[in-house]
Amino acid sequence: xxxxxxxxxxxxxxxxxxxxxxxxxxxxxxxxxxxxxxxxxxxxxxxxxxxxxxxxxxxxxxxxxxxxxxxxxxxxxxxxxxxxxxxxxxxxxxxxxxxxxxxxxxxxxxxxxxxxxxxxxxxxxxxxxxxxxxxxxxxxxxxxxxxxxxxxxxxxxxxxxxxxxxxxxxxxxxxxxxxxxxxxxxxxxxxxxxxxxxxxxxxxxxxxxxxxxxxxxxxxxxxxxxxxxxxxxxxxxxxxxxxxxxxxxxxxxxxxxx
Amino acid sequence: xxxxxxxxxxxxxxxxxxxxxxxxxxxxxxxxxxxxxxxxxxxxxxxxxxxxxxxxxxxxxxxxxxxxxxxxxxxxxxxxxxxxxxxxxxxxxxxxxxxxxxxxxxxxxxxxxxxxxxxxxxxxxxxxxxxxxxxxxxxxxxxxxxxxxxxxxxxxxxxxxxxxxxxxxxxxxxxxxxxxxxxxxxxxxxxxxxxxxxxxxxxxxxxxxxxxxxxxxxxxxxxxxxxxxxxxxxxxxxxxxxxxxxxxxxxxxxxxxxxxxxxxxxxxxxxxxxxxxxxxxxxxxxxxxxxxxxxxxxxxxxxxxxxxxxxxxxxxxxxxxxxxxxxxxxxxxxxxxxxxxxxxxxxxxxxxxxxxxxxxxxxxxxxxxxxxxxxxxxxxxxxxxxxxxxxxxxxxxxxxxxxxxxxxxxxxxxxxxxxxxxxxxxxxxxxxxxxxxxxxxxxxxxxxxxxxxxxxxxxxxxxxxxxxxxxxxxxxxxxxxxxxxxxxxxxxxxxxxxxxxxxxxxxxxxxxxxxxxxxxxxxxxxxxxxxxxxxxxxxxxxxxxxxxxx
Numbered sequence: 066x067x068x069x070x071x072x073x074x075x076x077x078x079x080x081x082x083x084x085x086x087x088x089x090x091x092x093x094x095x096x097x098x099x100x101x102x103x104x105x106x107x108x109x110x111x112x113x114x115x116x117x118x119x120x121x122x123x124x125x126x127x128x129x130x131x132x133x134x135x136x137x138x139x140x141x142x143x144x145x146x147x148x149x150x151x152x153x154x155x156x157x158x159x160x161x162x163x164x165x166x167x168x169x170x171x172x173x174x175x176x177x178x179x180x181x182x183x184x185x186x187x188x189x190x191x192x193x194x195x196x197x198x199x200x201x202x203x204x205x206x207x208x209x210x211x212x213x214x215x216x217x218x219x220x221x222x223x224x225x226x227x228x229x230x231x232x233x234x235x236x237x238x239x240x241x242x243x244x245x246x247x248x249x250x251x252x253x254x255x256x257x258x259x260x261x262x263x264x265x266x267x268x269x270x271x272x273x274x275x276x277x278x279x280x281x282x283x284x285x286x287x288x289x290x291x292x293x294x295x296x297x298x299x300x301x302x303x304x305x306x307x308x309x310x311x312x313x314x315x316x317x318x319x320x321x322x323x
Numbered sequence: 324x325x326x327x328x329x330x331x332x333x334x335x336x337x338x339x340x341x342x343x344x345x346x347x348x349x350x351x352x353x354x355x356x357x358x359x360x361x362x363x364x365x366x367x368x369x370x371x372x373x374x375x376x377x378x379x380x381x382x383x384x385x386x387x388x389x390x391x392x393x394x395x396x397x398x399x400x401x402x403x404x405x406x407x408x409x410x411x412x413x414x415x416x417x418x419x420x421x422x423x424x425x426x427x428x429x430x431x432x433x434x435x436x437x438x439x440x441x442x443x444x445x446x447x448x449x450x451x452x453x454x455x456x457x458x459x460x461x462x463x464x465x466x467x468x469x470x471x472x473x474x475x476x477x478x479x480x481x482x483x484x485x486x487x488x489x490x491x492x493x494x495x496x497x498x499x500x501x502x503x504x505x506x507x508x509x510x511x512x513x514x515x516x517x518x519x520x521x522x523x524x525x526x527x528x529x530x531x532x533x534x535x536x537x538x539x540x541x542x543x544x545x546x547x548x549x550x551x552x553x554x555x556x557x558x559x560x561x562x563x564x565x566x567x568x569x570x571x572x573x574x575x576x577x578x579x580x581x582x583x584x585x586x587x588x589x590x591x592x593x594x595x596x597x598x599x600x601x602x603x604x605x606x607x608x609x610x611x612x613x614x615x616x617x618x619x620x621x622x623x624x625x626x627x628x629x630x631x632x633x634x635x636x637x638x639x640x641x642x643x644x645x646x647x648x649x650x651x652x653x654x655x656x657x658x659x660x661x662x663x664x665x666x667x668x669x670x671x672x673x674x675x676x677x678x679x680x681x682x683x684x685x686x687x688x689x690x691x692x693x694x695x696x697x698x699x700x701x702x703x704x705x706x707x708x709x710x711x712x713x714x715x716x717x718x719x720x721x722x723x724x725x726x727x728x729x730x731x732x733x734x735x736x737x738x739x740x741x742x743x744x745x746x747x748x749x750x751x752x753x754x755x756x757x758x759x760x761x762x763x764x765x766x767x768x769x770x771x772x773x774x775x776x777x778x779x780x781x782x783x784x785x786x787x788x789x790x791x792x793x794x795x796x797x798x799x800x801x802x803x804x805x806x807x808x809x810x811x812x813x814x815x816x817x818x819x820x821x822x823x824x825x826x827x828x829x830x831x832x833x834x835x836x837x838x839x840x841x842x843x844x845x846x847x848x849x850x851x852x853x854x855x856x857x858x859x860x861x862x863x864x865x866x867x868x869x870x871x872x873x
Contacts, residue, residue, distance in 0.1 A: 100554060110655050111587055143501035145505075148443075175582075178589070223434050237575065240577050
């Protein structure tokens with residue numbers, strides 16, 4: 066009975082083995098076979114993500130990173146923060162209760178590359194923006210264990226003494242525009258001035274930043290230092306905007322119990 | 324080594340080394356205000372060292388004997404030694420990063436020594452430095468023996484090996500300077516990526532040309548796996564690393580993809596780096612060295628066909644299980660989960676095929692630690708592929724994802740499977756390559772085996788415990804409906820496991836150091852012995868018209 070049930074498969078299997086026995090004498094048959102077999106899955110899973118429109122939600126209020134925030138993002142990547150902090154709140158109740166509304170695809174629409182992360186040695190940061198004061202963030206980065214005694218995070222005190230390299234920012238924004246972030250010519254040309262302007266409130270340059278990037282832009286002495294713009298300014302500016310690029314998640318996900 | 328080159332080949336090698344030096348100089352000048360400039364100097368020195376090695380022997384007499392009568396083992400030997408060097412460095416880094424999580428002050432306050440910068444030195448060092456060099460070296464060995472033909476080229480094997488190591492060097496030094504794309508296991512920046520593409524194309528051509536010389540009508544199964552490793556890694560590497568540099572005088576680049584598409588591309592790459600780098604290549608090793616050492620033929624030819632094509636086809640789909648419950652569309656998540664579960668069939672077919680091959684040779688497994696390395700590797704391969712399929716199930720993943728369970732799973736694979744099969748293969752091949760009777764000390768091999776096994780078990784159990792504990796604590800609610808534990812509460816609960824993990828890693832590192840010492844002493848001290856019939860021969864056996872019945 067079982068033998069009978071399996072006999073068609075046995076024949077198929079036999080045919081497969083005989084065919085393979087012939088094919089494996091040709092290195093190019095193997096090469097093409099491998100490329101074909103390995104090509105299917107990636108194509109089917111990745112290509113539609115670019116063509117199906119509702120993969121990424123529409124968020125009309127979605128804003129761009131300012132040059133200072135983008136510089137902070139680059140520092141976040143340079144220091145490998147993504148190795149321990151995710152930026153992706155999953156659609157699970159405990160995550161929503163702990164971190165806030167679950168993340169939407171549109172929130173990382175302009176993130177080249179995305180920083181969703183794969184491990185939470187520290188907490189998720191997708192909505193950490195404005196949850197803590199600038200002073201707290203600076204102090205925590207300078208000496209994490211002074212603020213959270215149990216923390217195992219490395220200290221980043223050197224950021225406070227490293228002046229921010231703003232000269233390369235126009236090139237960086239231009240490269241981002243090439244890959245699809247809609248920066249204007251004006252935003253790119255003034256990227257260096259805008260980066261320092263955002264960390265120097267009450268200056269002429271600061272006013273230009275809010276003209277170019279919107280009235281809601283955070284313009285503060287992020288690191289508390291008035292004498293110069295440091296890498297700490299950039300990193301804190303970036304952390305403070307996380308989760309604040311669009312209001313869509315809060316609007317589309319009303320708080321529990323309402 | 325250069326003495327086997329003809330004078331034309333010596334000139335060719337010098338020209339290539341000179342071109343590398345020129346590129347290094349251009350990078351050093353153009354990127355002088357950027358970490359790229361430092362990389363330029365590294366490239367320049369690397370090219371210079373190569374040129375020096377060639378120049379020292381450039382007027383030596385040309386080779387007299389017919390090279391086609393012997394196998395070309397010099398690149399294999401150097402590759403294995405470099406692989407062991409990377410093993411010690413990268414596993415040492417691993418113990419250090421593990422210790423930093425238990426005692427954060429071990430970071431010593433330098434910018435380059437933070438967890439975020441040295442963790443990729445550990446991961447890339449193990450995967451590419453240790454694993455990659457072992458794969459390149461053993462692939463040279465295996466393709467020559469199974470084809471009974473000499474490598475097709477005198478310079479290109481060196482170009483692949485040294486070019487790949489230049490890539491590894493740029494990667495590791497780059498991370499310390501903060502040069503990274505942040506894409507896990509694909510961190511190196513654009514110029515290093517371009518270098519790897521060039522190296523990989525030469526590798527593929529070398530492989531295909533050597534196969535074309537074979538004195539054996541059939542291509543042995545180990546070579547299918549090496550071929551899949553070379554081909555698919557090339558595809559993955561090129562697509563995932565598409566990026567636009569901010570400027571040609573700096574290291575920084577921006578990925579061509581963003582957000583959800585980038586996440587899918589990254590984990591399509593990330594999971595298949597596991598599949599085609601850490602699985603396919605090492606299965607090639609397993610399919611050659613295990614039957615060879617056990618002196619038993621592979622249990623089932625048909626099972627190896629089934630598992631090979633199953634792995635090549637199914638694995639590619641599985642990447643999206645890294646993105647369960649995220650903003651990735653549900654249909655892609657479901658596809659990833661489904662294929663991950665189906666993947667268990669070809670994976671266990673491979674593991675079963677390897678273990679069944681040992682039937683009739685179990686007394687050798689008991690007596691011979693080298694064969695035992697390979698046997699335990701096959702067992703860990705079976706265990707970690709089962710665990711992988713299990714963790715890819717959405718409900719399980721909701722608990723395991725973002726926790727140390729994933730880290731434990733990866734290390735069950737990397738230590739238990741990848742490293743053990745590599746060490747087993749190294750112990751099997753080193754005496755043959757250096758024409759020695761045995762390894763310098765079988766007792767050290769035995770010590771290494773038990774240290775490695777103990778280290779793996781301690782590590783994996785610690786991470787299972789910490790991962791499941793943390794996952795459960797995150798989702799525990801009090802009776803009034805609020806979360807029971809803050810994030811720092813879970814961190815405090817992790818501490819004992821992090822200490823245990825560092826200890827397990829240290830055991831494993833100690834084993835790797837013993838291996839490096841043992842191989843060094845084998846090369847220097849072990850009694851010589853000429854291997855039998857280890858040279859290319861033409862086929863004498865008449866081959867059956869159909870596969871042998873099982």
